Amino acid sequence: MANKLLNTAKTAKKDEFYTQLSDIENELRHYRPHFNGKTVLCNCDDPRVSNFFKYFAINFEILGLKKLIATCYKNNEPDLFSQNAAEQAVYIIYEGNKNGNKVPDPSEMEVLPLQGDGDFRSQECIELLKQADIVCTNPPFSLFREYVAQLIQYDKKFIIIGNQNALHYSEIFPLIKDDKIWLGYGFKGGATHFISKYEDVATAGDHKEGMIRVSGVIWLTNLEIQKRHEMLILYKTYNPSDYPKYDNYEAINVDKTQDIPVDYYGAMGVPDTFLDKYNPDQFEIIGLGCGDLAKQIGITKNYRGRTDVAYTINGKHTCPYSRIIIRRKK
Numbered sequence: 379m380a381n382k383l384l385n386t387a388k389t390a391k392k393d394e395f396y397t398q399l400s401d402i403e404n405e406l407r408h409y410r411p412h413f414n415g416k417t418v419l420c421n422c423d424d425p426r427v428s429n430f431f432k433y434f435a436i437n438f439e440i441l442g443l444k445k446l447i448a449t450c451y452k453n454n455e456p457d458l459f460s461q462n463a464a465e466q467a468v469y470i471i472y473e474g475n476k477n478g479n480k481v482p483d484p485s486e487m488e489v490l491p492l493q494g495d496g497d498f499r500s501q502e503c504i505e506l507l508k509q510a511d512i513v514c515t516n517p518p519f520s521l522f523r524e525y526v527a528q529l530i531q532y533d534k535k536f537i538i539i540g541n542q543n544a545l546h547y548s549e550i551f552p553l554i555k556d557d558k559i560w561l562g563y564g565f566k567g568g569a570t571h572f573i574s575k576y577e578d579v580a581t582a583g584d585h586k587e588g589m590i591r592v593s594g595v596i597w598l599t600n601l602e603i604q605k606r607h608e609m610l611i612l613y614k615t616y617n618p619s620d621y622p623k624y625d626n627y628e629a630i631n632v633d634k635t636q637d638i639p640v641d642y643y644g645a646m647g648v649p650d651t652f653l654d655k656y657n658p659d660q661f662e663i664i665g666l667g668c669g670d671l672a673k674q675i676g677i678t679k680n681y682r683g684r685t686d687v688a689y690t691i692n693g694k695h696t697c698p699y700s701r702i703i704i705r706r707k708k
């Protein structure tokens with residue numbers, strides 16, 4: 379019971395990390411033309427604290443937005459970390475600067491009550507989702523699967539923050555494989571600081587007051603970006619000793635994305651970081667080389683009894699950490 383409570387608390391903490399304005403600006407500058415004439419929804423965003431809301435309100439005219447909607451979640455569960463349990467859940471509509479001072483004023487924001495707690499899955503929030511062209515937020519970590527599934531169900535364009543681990547989810551990986559969603563430009567070194575009201579666990583070197591450093595953070599989108607059409611320059615050539623074949627799947631192992639051999643057109647197992655360089659004109663994703671999804675492409679059990687790709691050199695078994703199986707396109 380104590381463990382369960384601790385885990386719930388840990389998850390609740392991760393659900394309450396707030397995104398820095400600079401991170402939002404860095405990513406969204408690549409998507410500018412997409413916003414012209416569009417309604418943007420930030421549906422996990424308390425407008426009083428959300429930098430997503432702030433970014434779109436400040437840049438409303440520059441982006442040529444039609445409407446900005448933000449819904450604020452009030453957690454009705456009396457859990458350890460609910461901040462504003464007693465307050466009314468609201469949504470806010472902003473339709474641009476009206477008084478000519480070029481600044482979004484509170485008087486220009488329409489603040490409306492929500493019947494429920496602002497859960498993105500509630501019917502009233504789904505009605506707001508239906509109005510939106512583009513959804514942009516950092517959704518709760520613990521509900522990421524459901525969050526993405528809902529965006530796909532309602533056929534919405536989106537730019538959202540997630541964790542690298544989500545790439546392996548059975549609900550997410552097939553969307554990546556089928557080129558329905560892809561990685562955005564991302565965070566420098568795959569890590570960033572989020573604003574957190576909980577204890578700061580950032581190491582001394584990268585300590586930032588009131589912030590928590592999180593690694594393995596990604597942007598996921600289904601909006602067209604230049605990056606996914608950039609060719610990965612390959613310079614290594616294939617040889618059997620540097621690129622051993624797996625024992626339990628017909629593919630070679632490649633330890634680093636930049637080492638993908640230029641002259642190999644068979645199946646290859648590459649690390650997850652490949653997805654950051656994935657260009658669908660250059661490569662095809664065959665499947666996931668580890669875990670439950672690996673069974674789907676015929677990966678059999680390895681020496682550890684798991685369906686992760688593995689190879690043997692001079693009798694030494696090796697199971698590389700996490701592989702995606704890809705093939706070069708000719």
Ligand SMILES: C[S@@+](CC[C@H](N)C(=O)[O-])C[C@H]1O[C@@H](n2cnc3c(N)ncnc32)[C@H](O)[C@@H]1O
Nearest residue numbers: 393394395396397422451496497498516517518
């Ligand atoms: C990771 S935080 C990010 C907040 C904000 N989007 C940002 O980037 O700064 C996720 C937010 O979603 C809210 N949230 C949690 N569960 C939710 C739900 N079911 N529906 C809508 N929002 C939810 C949390 O309260 C939290 O504010």
